[in-house]
Amino acid sequence: MKPEKTESRRYQKQKLAAIRAAASVFSEKGFHGASTADVAARLGIKQGSLYYYFDSKEEALEEVCLYGLRQYVENMDAIAEGEENFQARLRAVVTNHLGRYREKNEALKVHNDERLYLPPERRVRLKQLGTHYRERLEDIVETGKAEAAVRDEIDSHFMAQSIIGMCNGLGEIIVRDPEADVFELARKCTDLLLHGTAPYHIQGD
Amino acid sequence: MKPEKTESRRYQKQKLAAIRAAASVFSEKGFHGASTADVAARLGIKQGSLYYYFDSKEEALEEVCLYGLRQYVENMDAIAEGEENFQARLRAVVTNHLGRYREKNEALKVHNDERLYLPPERRVRLKQLGTHYRERLEDIVETGKAEAAVRDEIDSHFMAQSIIGMCNGLGEIIVRDPEADVFELARKCTDLLLHGTAPYHIQGD
DNA sequence: TCAGAATTCTATTAATCTATAGAAATATTT
DNA sequence: AAATATTTCTATAGATTAATAGAATTCTGA
Numbered sequence A, B: 001m002k003p004e005k006t007e008s009r010r011y012q013k014q015k016l017a018a019i020r021a022a023a024s025v026f027s028e029k030g031f032h033g034a035s036t037a038d039v040a041a042r043l044g045i046k047q048g049s050l051y052y053y054f055d056s057k058e059e060a061l062e063e064v065c066l067y068g069l070r071q072y073v074e075n076m077d078a079i080a081e082g083e084e085n086f087q088a089r090l091r092a093v094v095t096n097h098l099g100r101y102r103e104k105n106e107a108l109k110v111h112n113d114e115r116l117y118l119p120p121e122r123r124v125r126l127k128q129l130g131t132h133y134r135e136r137l138e139d140i141v142e143t144g145k146a147e148a149a150v151r152d153e154i155d156s157h158f159m160a161q162s163i164i165g166m167c168n169g170l171g172e173i174i175v176r177d178p179e180a181d182v183f184e185l186a187r188k189c190t191d192l193l194l195h196g197t198a199p200y201h202i203q204g205d
Numbered sequence C: 001t002c003a004g005a006a007t008t009c010t011a012t013t014a015a016t017c018t019a020t021a022g023a024a025a026t027a028t029t030t
Numbered sequence D: 001a002a003a004t005a006t007t008t009c010t011a012t013a014g015a016t017t018a019a020t021a022g023a024a025t026t027c028t029g030a
Helices: A009-029 A036-043 A047-052 A057-081 A086-102 A106-117 A120-146 A156-176 A182-195 B009-029 B036-043 B047-052 B057-081 B086-102 B106-117 B120-146 B156-176 B182-195
Strands: none
Touching: A009 A036, A009 A057, A009 A106, A036 A047, A036 A057, A057 A086, A057 A106, A057 A120, A086 A120, A086 A156, A086 A182, A106 A120, A120 A156, A156 A182, A156 B156, A156 B182, A182 B156, A182 B182, B009 B036, B009 B057, B009 B106, B036 B047, B036 B057, B057 B086, B057 B106, B057 B120, B086 B120, B086 B156, B086 B182, B106 B120, B120 B156, B156 B182
């Protein structure tokens, strides 16, 4: 079956290729719409051989989702640990988030669209990553308060979730319109988050 | 097969029940994870009998999605046609949107999660409804400009998509935490959209 | 080059599921 | 109550698919 301790270089390489093939096929046809034969074909092997790398189709989905999220979360960590001011970091976060919709990141798309088909026990690690992402963003909001760039009464959990949602919404524009300028969108988005819609001067409540 | 002209009262009633049963089952198991037998069982009839109401499983999915979106869009129309000022309408939009996550609207959930499994020709009517929703929201933003409640440089397409995304993001909080106060969230969300994160007084660029 | 290990292939099992056709049952109308 | 129309059931065809086992092949190191 599977190599026990060895995990040879070749095995690891091919396993990564298998994850990518699965990401590609799942993102095209959906998890249930895609067969293990489709995935194997994309990889250039036969259906049965795929089980050398995955114990089940579900395990393949889990690995694809994890693979898609990881890099994305790593970027967030780098931003959160950086030394820039709130405005710059917010922009970096938004740009990182929106950028993912342009470079077609199939594994991340699979995570977004198909992860619900995983049974709960296969979703725990994904949830951990997602929570980690949001918590880093909450940290950034808190530093914004320390800098007096963010009003005190703003709840950082609420704020982080709002930012994530807004970016996902704008992602649709990027997907719909291949001409859309990601950096310009990121700029507008950051501006909206910082200043809102209302004219700058006075505003009542 | 299907009744041609009659469309008897009973038929219509049972068809609606079938759509609801499909919504319930699809939202639980996903479109591909659910079988027509599951849907029929929820409705209290046998698998084969379901085809009296739908030509195919895909048609059932399409009808569920349309059913889920329609009411939601109708509410938006009512808000857009109303006479209130920008701030009040924005709040109404956000409240309508967030409210949907609390009353468990299974059909709308199916629309959100499963619509991608429809072939493009079955998605056109859904897209029309979605576009209509966003366009009404763009209208509201434009009236906001006329009222000087919204800065001129704000792009209404961008803005509408941002609002939709933010609401969807906050929806996750509502789903995660059954205690979350929808109206309080709607208030915070409206406030953030109007004023941004930054303290009110001056802000540079 | 040979031996053993790692990788892929073939063949098959067993289960599942959509969709259809025609019979049976139920409701409606005359 | 008989006749007709509507709704549901039974049974099945036909196709697909995930997963397994063991054989065949390819790779690697001595």
